[in-house]
Amino acid sequence: MHRTDNRHAPGASHNPRASQTHSGGSDTGHQSPGHQGAGHQARSVEAHRESVRELLADLAGTGRTEQLPLREALGRGLAADITAPVDLPPFANSQMDGFAVRSTDIPDGGTDLRVVAPIPAGAVAAPLQPGTAAPIMTGAMIPPGADAVVPIEKAVPDSFPRPGSTASVRLPATENGMYVRTAGSDVRAGEPALAGGTNLGPGQLGLLAALGITQVTVHRNLKVLLATTGDEVVEPGSPLEPGKIYDANGTLLEAAMRQAGLEVLRAAISTDNPEELTAMLRKHAPAVDLIVTTGGVSKGAYEVVRQAAGGQDIEFLHVAMQPGGPQGIGKFDGVPFVGFPGNPVSCLVSFEMFLRPVLSALFGAPAPRPAIRARLAEPVESPAGKHQVRRGTVLPDGTVRLEGGPGSHLVHALANSNALIHLPAGTSALAAGAEVEVWTL
Known part of the structure; x- marks a missing residue:
């Protein structure tokens, strides 16, 4: 991926109601890097991911750990290095x-x-x-x-x-x-057994058991407040009046977060009244480690998250990524805050590109998405100045088929995908058969 300018720049101006789904700006068009505003460039994917890492780094402190028996530690991140207490095997x-x-x-x-x-x-x-x-x-x-x-x-x-x-x-x-x-041919007493930050799967827990270890110190799961915004958004099961849409983001992100080992406090859908959103965030902030919102982060006239964040240490900017360009990052009442766009695919891609890899790097959980190389089953175009993330299906022959178009509202295509296809910034078109990086879901 090619790094663009790392300055904190405001996001592009979008019509917050132009999408067929959630508010938060349309980020599906093929725009040039300079479209975000005169004199400004979008932040690179790598730079924004590093900003998220810096935001959450303090949450990885030694005081935020717990001891668990091995049977309860599956999928958790190891908080400190473990040295082998005995030879393995202990005898020839x-x-x-x-x-x-x-x-x-x-x-x-x-x-x-x-x-x-x-x-x-x-x-x-x-x-x-x-x-x-x-x-x-x-x-x-x-x-x-x-x-x-x-x-x-x-x-x-x-x-x-x-x-x-x-x-x-x-x-x-x-x-x-x-x-x-021979004794110690697997690992000798005093040698490193597992490094801090290791994700504890069956193999790792089996090693600890073989070494006679019964409990392990792991990072505590983070507690996240998840807030969906938008006057047009209603809970599934409610009457669907004209101009309204059902909330997909809450379920989509909550499921992704729980799958990643996070404890999720899901707030009621917030209206586009900034005072109401501010009050809701302020009410729950003391009880959580992280606040995540969806929608309301672009530069339109009704961007409620931007308005509710007035006076807070929160920045709204544009990342050179499609979908998921508009982003918010900072602290709300001292609590780490991440604001994702409102379109369903945009918010999930934002989670996968920024939050999930940072959690994996800092806390050892969740396990990183497996990254493979696959060949495109069909040609594809991408805006040259953006890192495009397309949804796809990895096929048995090792090729990857695109599912749906680049639109950030295509939830059906997302549901039928098993992979995210990466088209780095600087790539405008690739032919069928071209090799790409794929993250399997």
Whole structure:
């Protein structure tokens, strides 16, 4: 992606009611970078993401952690480095069902060795005497004196004798260390086991359990106030009067936030009365870590979030991104504040581009979106001065198909997508077959 100017610039002037969906400005047109206003350039995607990171950095302090048992820590972010308290594995053990042997007892052509008492998993093995072979199970301790394991399928006969018998077994030559898991071969005591900020999935929790750890210190989930705005927006299930639309943003963003591990306090839909919105934000601000609004952040005549933020340390600007250009960022009564545009796709793309990756980087949760490379199944055009994010479907053949157009109101296309397709600033057109970066959803 090409970095544009990083100055804090006001957003473009949009008609806040031009969209078929939520207020907050239309950001679907192919405009030149200079359209945002004379003498100003839009902020780059990277620069705005860094601003969001700086805004939330203080929330990653050591006092904002909690200890959880492993079974409750799935999906959480590790708050501090963990050092292995023991070797893993804690003792040398067998990688196979077979015979524990001294490799020097078996010449190149193989030999017969007397079979001694078997070694089951969990038992403490007696020392192995020269000229003998001990049946050993997978995971069982290697007896003192032994240095290799011959798999049972290579023995003649290829089965274990009855316990207590005085049978012999013919074994092929083997090398020192074959099929032996040495103590500490996975991780040694005192070595780093997991780094702070790691997202705790099944593999990470399994490692901690294998090290004997029962509790882990993780970052607390952030509590977010989510406020949807607009006189034209009504709750689903209400009568849909002329000029009104159902609120998709509340459900869309709440689901995305909960999926990302956030605790969401969802406020009632705010009207376009700035005093009412200010009062609502002020009421809930002391109880949350972050405020997120949708709509009302462009430069139209009825941008309620802009008006409600008067006197607050909040900036409204335009990011060189489509959809999701108009953005707000700062603090409301000292609480971190992020204002997203009102169109449904715009607000979700804003969450995925700015808030989700910052949460992942600072708190280890949620896990980052997997980024892959895929080839376009069809040609695509993009405004050269903007980072365009299109919705698409990754197909079994490794190509990615566009779903719907660039419009930020196309919720049906979003619902039928499994990926976000990135067309960086500076890209005006790509042919079918061109390789692009894709984030899988």
